[in-house]
Amino acid sequence: MQVFTHSEFDGHETVAFCHDKASGLRAIIAIHDTRLGPALGGCRMLPYTSEAEALTDVLRLSRGMSYKNALAGLPLGGGKSVIIGDPRQDKTPALLEAFGAFVEGLNGRYITAEDSNTSPADMEIIARRTAHVRNMGFGPDDNPSPVTALGTFYGIEVGLEVLGLPMDGAKVVVEGLGKVGMDLAARLHAAGARLVVTDVNAQAVAEAVARFGAEAVAPGTAHRVQADVYAPCALGAGLNARTIPELGARMVAGAANNQLETPQDGDRLQARGVLYCPDYVVNAGGVLGIPLPGERLTMAERMARATVIQRTTRDVLDLAVERDIPTHTAADRLAQEILSGGAMRLAAE
Structure with a gap:
């Protein structure tokens, strides 16, 4: 398994493979860029089919976090x-504590937080072995999902404005009805959008149909629905050479990470005339709501911070038009300029 020559390797500063025999921990921590500060990014737990798949995921996600944090200011x-x-079978306090010990061993260069299949309660356990944890202060009923959903809503709102469409009456397809997707659906419904929903969880779909008068479609078909907006809020890599030719929406803006399977898929979207609001721009609400060291934030204060996504989304879409480049390229370049500026400031100091 190659690292330095891996297709997703992007000059990452550190890639640490972590193993604890007693607890069964097998983990990978990737630090992409620390020019602006310590590397913040969540810890997800998934039954990856291979170590290579896990490595690909962590390399892509860590790069996305560098750009997301930079654009969020x-x-x-x-x-x-x-x-x-498998989080349902393999997640134990001993495993989480072992992971915390590895985080601590990085001496603050990496700060972990909750992500897919990890929770605030899990962060409490990890914090037994390291101080380098965020999302502390989010209780079981007070999590970052509403902040992520609000930011994604703002991104959709800006994208619709660019297309000259009102939110009221817009047809939006929400794929994935977890905590973020369901919250986003509620916000869209309240703003007058007409919803089409899908999820592998039939109970979540039934709830959305009952609460929002949504139309339900089968999993795997949502991207084909003729709509104004396609909002992927499940797993990544859903926009690819197979699905993009089938897209029925005029715009893509959702909360899922790594929506493009490859950078070339952003070019494919532009060629099809589909407006893409890059995922790490619009889904930054969760990280914006995480307290910085020494901060104590109310949920209202966290939600207020998500308003910056209106500006960053507009900046990215404007830059794409100004330079005649795809929106994903515009977002990357803007983030890289911010990261380079941070490096220059550090050198000057």
Whole structure:
């Protein structure tokens, strides 16, 4: 398994493979860039089919966090971690504590937080072995999902404005009805959008149909629905050479990470005339709501911070038009300029 020559390797500063025999921990921590500050990024736990799949995921996600944190204006770099295992069977306090010990061993260069299949309660356990944890202060009923959903809503709102469409009456397809997707659906419904929903969880679909008068479609078909907006809020890589020719929406803006399977898929979207609001721009609400060291934030204060996504989305879309480049390229370049500026400031100091 190659790292330095991996297709997703992007000059990452550190890639750490973590193993604890006693607990069964198998994890990878990737630190992409710390020029703006310590690398912040969540820890997800998935039953990856291979170590190579886990490595690909963590390399892509950590780079995305560098760009997300930079565009959000945070004094933080980007990193990510993945634990290989079935969270329903393999997640134990001993495993989480072992992971915390590895985080501590990085001496503050990486700060972990909750992500897919990890929770605030899990962060409390990880914090037994390291101080380098965020999302502390989010209780079981007070999580970052509403902030992420609000930011994604703002991104959709700006994208519709660019297309000259009102939110009221817009047809939006929400794929994935987890905490973020369901919250986003509620916000869209309240703003007058007409919803089409899908999820592998039939109960979540039934709830959305009952609450929002949504139309339900089968999993795997949502991208084909003729609509104004396609909002992927499940797993990544859903926009690819197979699905993009089938897209029925005029715009893509959702909360899922790494929506493009490859950078070339952003070019494919532009060629099809589909407006793409890059995922790490519009889904930055969760990281914006995480307290910085020494901060104590109310949920209202966290939600207020998400308003910056209106500006960053507009900046990215404007830059794409100004330079005649795809929106994903515009977002990357804007983030890289911010990261380079941070490096120059550090050198000057």
